[in-house]
Amino acid sequence: MNDKPIPDIVIGRLPRYLQALEHMLEQGYAVTSSKELGEQIGISAAQIRKDLSQYGEFGKQGKGYSVPFLVTQLKQILKVDRIWDMALIGAGNLGKAIANYQGFTEHGFRVALIFDSDPQKVGQVIHQIPVLHTSTMIETIQSHHIKIAMLTVPAQVAQSVTNQLIQAGIKAILNYAPITLSVPEDVHVQYVDPIIHLQRMTYYLD
Amino acid sequence: MNDKPIPDIVIGRLPRYLQALEHMLEQGYAVTSSKELGEQIGISAAQIRKDLSQYGEFGKQGKGYSVPFLVTQLKQILKVDRIWDMALIGAGNLGKAIANYQGFTEHGFRVALIFDSDPQKVGQVIHQIPVLHTSTMIETIQSHHIKIAMLTVPAQVAQSVTNQLIQAGIKAILNYAPITLSVPEDVHVQYVDPIIHLQRMTYYLD
DNA sequence: ATATGTGAAATCTTTCACAGCG
DNA sequence: CGCTGTGAAAGATTTCACATAT
Known part of the structure; x- marks a missing residue:
């Protein structure tokens, strides 16, 4: 938990994560992993984990990330949980x-x-x-x-x-x-x- | 003069340089400097010089860069000197x-x-x-x-x-x-x- | 006097690799 | 066992600062 501002280059990737996760949600995925998400959008698993960890601990070890939960969190982070x-x-x-x-x-x-x-x-x-x-x-x-x-x-x-x-x-x-x-x-x-x-x-x- | 491939992040800036230089050309600028160009597009002068130096020595010390010459060179580099x-x-x-x-x-x-x-x-x-x-x-x-x-x-x-x-x-x-x-x-x-x-x-x- | 081209230094970003948890 | 979260290491990028040329 840092108080330094999060690099803009990280912010730039969050909408891509959200786009892919919303797509997974439509397809009925309940859970995904940094590896699976990374393959989908051509970004390394480590990078996705590092980026997300800037905002909290959203995943479960051994399990992965809940797709609907992560979508909700990313929408809040990006402030697109509103009109x-x-x-x-x-x-x-x-x-x-x-x-x-x-x-x-x-x-x-x-x-x-x-x-x-x-x-x-x-x-x-x-x-x-x-x-x-x-x-x-x-x-x-x-x-x-x-x-x-x-x-x-x-x-x-x-x-x-x-x-x-x-x-x-x-x-x-x-x-x-x-x-x-x-x-x-x-x-x-x-x-x-x-x-x-x-x-x-x-x-x-x- | 290197033989390593030039980073894609550099390539990504070249069209911005070209855009600004074409704009200068329309306005009748004969010469510009890395400082002037940089202020125009919000990039540091050093970065512009470094980027351009990957492809050759296009400037004149004490003087700057010829705008029409640099436009021609960038078009060749980006391969937009054709249809x-x-x-x-x-x-x-x-x-x-x-x-x-x-x-x-x-x-x-x-x-x-x-x-x-x-x-x-x-x-x-x-x-x-x-x-x-x-x-x-x-x-x-x-x-x-x-x-x-x-x-x-x-x-x-x-x-x-x-x-x-x-x-x-x-x-x-x-x-x-x-x-x-x-x-x-x-x-x-x-x-x-x-x-x-x-x-x-x-x-x-x- | 002025502005380039460029090594070296500083900074930023990504990847590695593994402890730790479910 | 599998996958996260994360310090440390590696790698990439930017900035500095100055020798050099006009």
Whole structure:
């Protein structure tokens, strides 16, 4: 039981564990082991045990881990044992596809607000949510106490929209724009960029 | 000048460097430094110098790096100095959005083939490309010598489709299905999963 | 004066290997 | 016996700091 912060690299693996365990749960597994889970997701058994041991003793020696129990624990650790409302900024093709993605709702993430700066898009209803103009963004996000935003605006405006999001009290940004965002250190950013992933793989191709 | 393979963690940063440098190029920068580039993308100057030095001496002491030269070099290193044809498997909402995404073409990635198992989708034309039935997938991919696939099928069938892709000679998979794929070690997989990213951030929220 | 390229040092991460418990 | 939890060891990665070049 340490009081040092747990490395971010460990946090990054927890959602993968949760994903695999939820899959096992659907398949009716009652119990699993670090070895079995590791084989499923391509991570060593020792690493899984070490990662989990940062948070408590969830397993039983000689037996393994209870799948439903571990799912519950991981959800608590990751704070996904609740519903998170999110704001979506950018109602273009990508934004629309994201607003309609079922996976978010299934995992407790709800698109609550949608914004766009194009007057033609404002007033449209996407996935039952009306598109609002960005001029009302800061105060609307504030009044809804929303902490998570998804950014699907063009790269040229991504940083200035981000600055507004920070003013609005947003603390986590899922950024689909192909640009590195500059944010204060209490704001978290994750990047979704297929080009970056593809370029990382072509390196290894002939 | 080493002959050990360069760590994958270094490869993973190169596309970020390229992205920032292309951005600088558009803005008309002729020269940059490891310090300037590092501030742009939140990576230390020393790390950038060390990473680049794995591939050669691209900079000039006292001066910095020529932006256009470094862009050219990085494109060669990452093998994105050419056009890559790709196969898209899964013509649902997400697949359609991806097929229409301009960013791929702009970076030399071309969606050349689209497959789906749903007879209703077969024959549809998406972004000027006809949707083919998955029964013809293996031979069609082989005859086009395509090495990269994007997977936007439901999780339940992702592994079996992957097995077919491997038979077809695919060596790189960009996987949008929320499941870890099992592949031989000469096949590369990258994951695009917004839920995983969101869960990684909620950990840090109150 | 300024910024690279790079060994050496520091730090971080993973794996090992085994005591201990069910 | 089997599998966890965990210190210690090994390995990988990052940072430091400076000789060197322009």
